[in-house]
Amino acid sequence: MGKQQDVGGPDGHSGSDTTAHRATGDSVDARLALAQDPATSQMALFELASDPSVVVRKAVAARADAPAQALRPLTRDYDRQVREAVARNPSASVGNLLRLVKDDDRWVRWAVAGNPACDESIRQVMSEASDKELRGLLAELRELEPELAAKLIDDVSPEVRERLATHTHDPDVITALMADRTARVRKGVARNPRTTAEQRSALAQDSVVDVRAALVRSVELAEADLERLVDDRSVQVRLAMATSEFVPPHIRQALGRDPDAMVADAARDFRPASGSSPVVRAPRIGHRRSGTGPGRPGDATR
Numbered sequence: 001m002g003k004q005q006d007v008g009g010p011d012g013h014s015g016s017d018t019t020a021h022r023a024t025g026d027s028v029d030a031r032l033a034l035a036q037d038p039a040t041s042q043m044a045l046f047e048l049a050s051d052p053s054v055v056v057r058k059a060v061a062a063r064a065d066a067p068a069q070a071l072r073p074l075t076r077d078y079d080r081q082v083r084e085a086v087a088r089n090p091s092a093s094v095g096n097l098l099r100l101v102k103d104d105d106r107w108v109r110w111a112v113a114g115n116p117a118c119d120e121s122i123r124q125v126m127s128e129a130s131d132k133e134l135r136g137l138l139a140e141l142r143e144l145e146p147e148l149a150a151k152l153i154d155d156v157s158p159e160v161r162e163r164l165a166t167h168t169h170d171p172d173v174i175t176a177l178m179a180d181r182t183a184r185v186r187k188g189v190a191r192n193p194r195t196t197a198e199q200r201s202a203l204a205q206d207s208v209v210d211v212r213a214a215l216v217r218s219v220e221l222a223e224a225d226l227e228r229l230v231d232d233r234s235v236q237v238r239l240a241m242a243t244s245e246f247v248p249p250h251i252r253q254a255l256g257r258d259p260d261a262m263v264a265d266a267a268r269d270f271r272p273a274s275g276s277s278p279v280v281r282a283p284r285i286g287h288r289r290s291g292t293g294p295g296r297p298g299d300a301t302r
Helices: 015-023 028-036 042-048 054-061 068-074 080-088 094-100 106-113 120-127 132-139 146-153 158-167 171-178 183-190 197-203 209-218 223-229 235-242 249-255 261-269
Strands: none
Touching (some): 054 068, 068 080, 068 094, 080 106, 094 106, 094 120, 106 120, 106 132, 120 132, 132 146, 132 158, 146 158, 146 171, 158 171, 171 183, 171 197, 183 197, 183 209, 209 235, 223 235, 249 261
């Protein structure tokens, strides 16, 4: 990972600086090529950071070797794509990321959450943000500090608590969320592969169908729990078992005799998927599809 460096004095100048001065009057393509050239000096990158073209400034913002003086003004760039590029830059300083995690644009804020340079001070700001999605992204981070996880246990948003329940590695957090009164939070715990056998047994007897169905789709269960669930009163739960990668063959064979035709057919027709099925989805760090969409202007013109 490259580190930001301040632009040096006279020794920091090179032939590339002259090229940068000359390129400012050339085409955007020429200036973009200069911004992307690994041989371009830091002084030249500093000059290109104020280029009139968005694509040139964005190229500078994305460079891991860009000097701190070049990235700092780009955190306030009028174009959100430029600010987002800085937010994703693994060499961005903590100061720049602290500024961007409070950005008015959600995509910029969310990009900070996925930056490997995001440290405890930034995560603390995320935990206090009014942006529910930003707190949700925080809840999915594996390296989350215990005190921040404890704060999120009581988050006002059930979605944030659910995402914490699904991704946490902290046994104390799992225990606390097992008692959450909101079913979707317990459903998140049911999908977490780090639950204990005792916790899974308790979840297998949860009063909410969605919790039991999520459990049988996500983790291996003890034989006693499987035998109880094979006769579950909910067709949804039995159907989830019939199509789960985690259900052993003898249980699936029993489901092949289920009184519900849909469950029986699903059990008999089941074929294991190739490869392993992920239990926990990857954190939803702020990536968006290319192209335009509601609330998203198209690429800026050069």
